[in-house]
Amino acid sequence: MDCPILYSKDCTDFSTLGMAILKNAYDVHISETLNGEYCAEFDIPVTDSATDKIAYDDFVKIDGQLFRVRSVSSGRDSDGGVYTHIKCMHVWYDACDCKYIHHAYTPSNGEEVDGWINVTPRWVMETVFADTPFLVGNVEPDTATDIFATKSNPAKIVTQLIENVGGFLKRDNYTVHLLKDNPLSDKRITYGKNLKSISKTMDDSAVITRLYPLGQDDMDISSVNDGVAYLDSPLIGDYGYIKCGYKDYTDISDPAELMEKAAAEWSSDTVDGIDKPRVEYTVESPDLLGIHVGDRVRVTDTDLGIDIITTVCEVVSYPYEPYKGSIKLSNHKDAGVSITEKILDEAVALEKITDKNGNIMSQYIDNIRKKMQSQVDEETAKRLTVHEFGDLWVDNLANPTKAMVITDAMFAVANSKKANGDWNWRTIGTADIFTADTINAEWLNAGYINTDKITVRSSDGNACLTGNEFTITTPDGFEAIMSADEGFKYIYSRDKSGNPYDYVTFDHNGQKRFWRGHMIPSTYQFAKGSVDCKKTSSTLVYGAIELKGAAWLEIAKLYNKILSDESLSDFEKYELISSMFQCSVTPVKITSQITGDGAAVVLENEIVTREVGDYVIPQIFEIHSTGTKVDMADQDQTFYYDGALMQYYGAGGYVRESGSYNRCYSLRANYDIAVTLDIDYK
Numbered sequence: 001m002d003c004p005i006l007y008s009k010d011c012t013d014f015s016t017l018g019m020a021i022l023k024n025a026y027d028v029h030i031s032e033t034l035n036g037e038y039c040a041e042f043d044i045p046v047t048d049s050a051t052d053k054i055a056y057d058d059f060v061k062i063d064g065q066l067f068r069v070r071s072v073s074s075g076r077d078s079d080g081g082v083y084t085h086i087k088c089m090h091v092w093y094d095a096c097d098c099k100y101i102h103h104a105y106t107p108s109n110g111e112e113v114d115g116w117i118n119v120t121p122r123w124v125m126e127t128v129f130a131d132t133p134f135l136v137g138n139v140e141p142d143t144a145t146d147i148f149a150t151k152s153n154p155a156k157i158v159t160q161l162i163e164n165v166g167g168f169l170k171r172d173n174y175t176v177h178l179l180k181d182n183p184l185s186d187k188r189i190t191y192g193k194n195l196k197s198i199s200k201t202m203d204d205s206a207v208i209t210r211l212y213p214l215g216q217d218d219m220d221i222s223s224v225n226d227g228v229a230y231l232d233s234p235l236i237g238d239y240g241y242i243k244c245g246y247k248d249y250t251d252i253s254d255p256a257e258l259m260e261k262a263a264a265e266w267s268s269d270t271v272d273g274i275d276k277p278r279v280e281y282t283v284e285s286p287d288l289l290g291i292h293v294g295d296r297v298r299v300t301d302t303d304l305g306i307d308i309i310t311t312v313c314e315v316v317s318y319p320y321e322p323y324k325g326s327i328k329l330s331n332h333k334d335a336g337v338s339i340t341e342k343i344l345d346e347a348v349a350l351e352k353i354t355d356k357n358g359n360i361m362s363q364y365i366d367n368i369r370k371k372m373q374s375q376v377d378e379e380t381a382k383r384l385t386v387h388e389f390g391d392l393w394v395d396n397l398a399n400p401t402k403a404m405v406i407t408d409a410m411f412a413v414a415n416s417k418k419a420n421g422d423w424n425w426r427t428i429g430t431a432d433i434f435t436a437d438t439i440n441a442e443w444l445n446a447g448y449i450n451t452d453k454i455t456v457r458s459s460d461g462n463a464c465l466t467g468n469e470f471t472i473t474t475p476d477g478f479e480a481i482m483s484a485d486e487g488f489k490y491i492y493s494r495d496k497s498g499n500p501y502d503y504v505t506f507d508h509n510g511q512k513r514f515w516r517g518h519m520i521p522s523t524y525q526f527a528k529g530s531v532d533c534k535k536t537s538s539t540l541v542y543g544a545i546e547l548k549g550a551a552w553l554e555i556a557k558l559y560n561k562i563l564s565d566e567s568l569s570d571f572e573k574y575e576l577i578s579s580m581f582q583c584s585v586t587p588v589k590i591t592s593q594i595t596g597d598g599a600a601v602v603l604e605n606e607i608v609t610r611e612v613g614d615y616v617i618p619q620i621f622e623i624h625s626t627g628t629k630v631d632m633a634d635q636d637q638t639f640y641y642d643g644a645l646m647q648y649y650g651a652g653g654y655v656r657e658s659g660s661y662n663r664c665y666s667l668r669a670n671y672d673i674a675v676t677l678d679i680d681y682k
Helices: 049-053 091-096 121-128 154-165 255-263 344-353 362-380 550-564 570-580
Strands: 005-007 026-033 038-045 059-062 065-076 082-090 101-103 105-108 111-114 116-119 135-139 145-147 150-152 168-172 175-179 184-190 197-203 210-214 244-248 278-284 296-301 306-317 325-330 391-394 403-407 410-417 423-429 455-457 463-466 469-473 479-483 487-494 500-507 510-515 518-520 524-535 543-548 581-590 601-607 609-612 615-618 621-623 628-631 636-639 643-655 661-665 667-676
Touching: 038 049, 038 059, 038 065, 059 082, 065 091, 082 091, 091 154, 105 116, 116 121, 121 135, 121 145, 121 154, 121 175, 135 168, 145 154, 154 168, 154 175, 210 255, 296 325, 403 423, 524 543, 524 550, 524 643, 524 661, 543 550, 543 636, 543 667, 550 570, 550 621, 550 643, 570 581, 570 609, 570 615, 570 667, 581 601, 581 615, 581 643, 601 661, 601 667, 621 628, 628 643, 643 667
Parallel strands: 135 175, 184 296, 210 244
Antiparallel strands: 005 059, 026 038, 026 306, 038 082, 059 065, 065 082, 101 150, 105 111, 116 145, 168 175, 197 278, 278 325, 296 306, 306 325, 391 403, 403 410, 410 423, 455 463, 463 469, 469 479, 479 487, 487 500, 500 510, 510 518, 524 667, 543 643, 581 667, 601 643, 609 615, 621 643, 628 636, 643 661
């Protein structure tokens, strides 16, 4: 089935066509991360009768996999069409709450020993998934391990199992496999053949070159490591400073085993460890069929000097549009962990001191105050000198320029005198209030700051909070301005008078994009519709995709400006235009079949392109209302509107007995075009 199928939440037979076939669903894509997130999303017109049947927790089968509906929302696209957006989670997430495991223990001599001790991975999987809808498939890791868990569930324990013995999950509906690293795939992705784009990201925030391993009850390795509680990486000298960190191995009680386990964290000739930065490649390719998370593939781009064999840690696939999709590759075995998970510890810590509105809770300030009061009480319990009168300290008795006074439970500091000779007390503190011109502090914790106007400016001048407006300026001169009155504004450039020239705004009316001072559709300009290409055995007339309006005219002008820019190489022109355009055509009908010619088939179906050096890009024409003549293959046509035009070539036909093709039928197709002006080109 080439579209999603909807089943009720209590369905158990998924071999049928369910409650509805979602034939009008579009932008259907699946995102799967190695040992991590596994979800699907799609849009469907509100007018589709199946929309009313979709409910929370219902099943949707996409590309043979079952997902549960977790979110249903509505929106309106740039053409005014109203759609429903569906987000689903794979049925694997049922493993998070389908069974409660109160405590993992091992019976021994009539007692319960904490944990499952020296058990195989298969035993763990079969135990946690017993009496659930899940089946255990292949379990390739066979290293015995210990599992300690309380108030847990199957999914959480499987995650702990993977941390202990390695491997990666393969989730096939309700069947769960735990596999070792896959061998190298036969798939090779090469720029110019089946590679559309590639980007590289390096993150060294988690690098550790001095590791403090901790076992059960925070046991360290000093007893078996000459009194030293840490191990140094062979690469410790490759960095500007020693990067310290710790790692818990709560299932290990033997210091020697703990030391061996920790030593295995360093990089080897075949595996990058915690002492090397995480390097990730994001690859877009029209040829991702047969590539799955956990696979090892080879990616080649000679222009960028990239020739790597590495692990697929994330796949975004479009099962009904196989020419779209992307994969993420990483040199780290734990690459399935998203960057957001790295900050969970910080988030938990912040939640402890902030209320639901994000304000620092008064209890937190009170706790700090009480702690400081206790320290003061401890100090005052010592022998102190009691002063009946106030004290005055000056910097120089003969010629004082600075002074501090302590009197009547008050202190005050001055660094100058008034015209009449009195000290100008500027810093004053009592038990109730503290007043100063300037406070320098690395951190300032406060429940509330009460002022009629506040100005906060960073030392480099790139961030400023004044009144109800916050401004940040980037090193490139871009400005981000957040205002309570005008919303959010991001300014890319200004004109000679200093007025915003190219910018984006976001307020209660929504998002707006301004280019050269004029409002244009924000981020993406979309076009959808149908087009006919007229084809006979002897003639051909391209189908005209008419893109009307000022926004499309500006897009065509930018397209031509890039092509005529002599400062750009052919490859740079190709990259910019490929970043601008996303186009697809889907044949829907052969419109001129002649009975008796044989079985009709679609032989050609594509957007007309042009060459830029060795590269191929979509052809787009700039059209003006005064009339623009365009070569439409076997004839010229003149178009009268302001906008742009693209061409469609499609042909149907049949196969002769000799095996050759006869392209002789006209073809109708649906087109889907998305164009953005948000590209790195001035």
